[in-house]
Amino acid sequence: MFNIEAFDIKLNTEIIGRNFIYTEEIDSTNKYLMSKERAQNINGTIVLAEKQTQGKGRKDRVWYSAPDSNLTFSILLTKDKSLFKNPDLINFAASLAVASAIENLFQLRTDLKWPNDVLINGKKTCGILIESASQSGKIERLVLGIGVNVNQNSFQGTFNYPPTSIRIELGRSVEREKLLAEILNNLEELFNKLKSEKNSLIEDWKQKCRTLGSRITITDDEIEKSGIFYDVDENGFLLLQTKDGIEKIHFGDVSLH
Ligand code: BTN
Numbered sequence: 001m002f003n004i005e006a007f008d009i010k011l012n013t014e015i016i017g018r019n020f021i022y023t024e025e026i027d028s029t030n031k032y033l034m035s036k037e038r039a040q041n042i043n044g045t046i047v048l049a050e051k052q053t054q055g056k057g058r059k060d061r062v063w064y065s066a067p068d069s070n071l072t073f074s075i076l077l078t079k080d081k082s083l084f085k086n087p088d089l090i091n092f093a094a095s096l097a098v099a100s101a102i103e104n105l106f107q108l109r110t111d112l113k114w115p116n117d118v119l120i121n122g123k124k125t126c127g128i129l130i131e132s133a134s135q136s137g138k139i140e141r142l143v144l145g146i147g148v149n150v151n152q153n154s155f156q157g158t159f160n161y162p163p164t165s166i167r168i169e170l171g172r173s174v175e176r177e178k179l180l181a182e183i184l185n186n187l188e189e190l191f192n193k194l195k196s197e198k199n200s201l202i203e204d205w206k207q208k209c210r211t212l213g214s215r216i217t218i219t220d221d222e223i224e225k226s227g228i229f230y231d232v233d234e235n236g237f238l239l240l241q242t243k244d245g246i247e248k249i250h251f252g253d254v255s256l257h
Contacts, residue, residue: 001068002048003177010181013188015044016075017181023047027054029074030145034131041078048073048180055147058129059253061160069151070165071180075187077142082195084139088236090130091116092205093194094144097186098126099208105182106170112209113161114229114238114254118148123164125149146183150176160253202232215257216240218249225249226257 004022011017019042026032026049033039033047049072055063065072077083083090098118099110102125111119118126129145149155149165151173167173193201206212209232217226218240227242238249 002050006175007177007181010178010185012181012185013044016188016191017044017046017184019045021045021047023049025049025051025053028052028056028145029072030056030129030131030143033074033076033143034133034141036141039076041076043076043078043080045076046073046184047076056129056145057127057147063127063129063147064155064157065147065149066152069153071146071148071150071176071183073180074143074145075184077144078140080191083191084132084142086194086198086235087130087132087139087142088115089194089198089201090142090144090191091128092201092236093190094128094130094146094187095126096201096205096208097183097190098128098146098148100186101179101182102166105179106166106174108166108169110208111211112205113211114209114232115236117161120164120166120169123162123169124159125164125166125169148179148183150174150179198234202234202236206232211254211256216254217257218252218254220249220252225252229254 029047029049051067052072057063095112095116095118102108102110108120116128117124126148132139132142151167152165155163212229216229227240230239230241240247240249
């Protein structure tokens with residue numbers, strides 16, 4: 001059971017998580033908040049589910065998460081037009097918020113994988129899925145979905161990238177309430193940073209991305225591109241140095257060469 005009171009005591013935000021919906025089971029927290037008809041349309045609303053029956057990953061993959069052990073939640077952002085100017089940098093803010101929370105609370109070293117995965121010891125402990133709805137080319141509604149493997153003790157099946165959890169890496173289970181509050185506290189701060197000091201947020205992200213400068217392969221559907229991970233640009237796109245020059249990459253899965 002998730003203890004909402006214990007979470008609430010640690011939450012220091014003004015907007016994010018102030019409207020909090022907790023549910024035992026849902027199809028997908030992202031799907032729920034993307035639907036204007038289903039969701040309460042309050043900016044900063046969080047939906048946390050103990051179990052998702054249709055958890056969604058990036059690129060139409062499935063997100064598996066053992067019930068009652070992890071954090072699977074989504075955040076609704078509606079009014080924040082200044083944040084929507086840089087939707088891809090929301091990935092950076094979110095992955096940094098999770099990574100810093102894990103490092104500060106549990107002293108585990110994390111690594112960020114472009115565009116938004118959080119790794120511990122080279123294995124994925126958090127995935128992020130941003131979905132948005134636009135009107136006349138402008139984002140009206142954005143849902144930030146975050147899945148953190150917290151206390152899951154084993155992973156069965158085949159994965160696109162090797163998974164792990166905080167519990168596996170730390171050797172003990174941890175309090176989900178404290179972790180969620182810390183992630184949201186960080187996130188609100190980083191959103192403010194994104195609005196006022198975008199370049200400094202990008203620098204923070206780059207500091208924690210240890211594949212920067214390495215030889216990588218980017219896979220998007222069937223297409224593979226190899227080169228040096230040269231940099232990220234002001235929009236959060238990856239710059240790949242190939243023999244033909246610098247190429248801007250918008251989507252894809254990064255793997256080390
Ligand atoms: C990925 O790495 O592929 C992204 C995974 C995102 C999973 C989270 S769990 C909460 C939210 N609801 C969903 O259906 N997906 C996201």
